Amino acid sequence: MSHGVMKRLAGMAGAAVLLSSLLSACVGPLLVGGAMVGGTLVAVDRRSSGAQLDDEAIEVRAASQIRSNLGTRVRASVTSYNRQVLLTGEVPNLQDKQRVEDVVKSVENVASVVNELAVLNSPSLMDRSADALLTGRVKAMLLDASDLQSNAFKVVTERNTVYLMGRVTQREADRATEVVRATPGVQKVVRLLEIISEQELQRLGTVPAGSAQPAPATKL
Secondary structure, eight states, rough: OOOOHHHHHHHHHHHHHHHHHEEEEEEEEOOTSSEEEEEEEOOOOOSSSHHEEEEEEEEHHHHHHHHHHTTOEEEEEEETTTTHHHHHEEEEEEEHHHHHHHHHTSTTOOEEEEEOEEOOOOOOOHHHHHHHHHHHHHHHHHHHHTTTTGGGGEEEEEETEEEEEEEHHHHHHHHHHHHHTTTOOOOOOEEEEEOOOOHHHHHHHTTOOOOOOOOOOOEE
């Protein structure tokens, strides 16, 4: 290797070390899985770690059980938050709607089920794409609201109806509802929110507290 090449490589290595040092200085403290990034407190998931794992398992197991018991004649989406399950989608009749609910209730760790399945034909790909776009629009609106922690809310959209899930204060629930209702394309808002106190919210800045009792679904 020539002296010139070695010199250039050494220079590049030095620049990389300098860049790494500068980035470290700019970024500041970083807590893996914690709440401190760059010296700023950021929102963390308000569920306990156990609830998060349970929610993931519930969604997978429930979807599998629905397929095993009802096949492809239903289109049921399963969303779990803090062990409360929201069912959305379409079924051909009322009997299948109840059967899907019964199947999901039998899944381990499910605390409650909100059955919003509709008895009608499955939507077209265009309709489902429109719901996905509306979900993105709602999330963007929540993100733009400086007085809300957008990642405290789980957003599900079905036929222009927006379902909000999460562990939030009454203030946050009312403000989020206001924001979502003002989003173009939203026809209805259904709140499946667990209401916590402002004091508990402060504690959740670092350590999630125990589960609050789910509030009943509110359609607005």
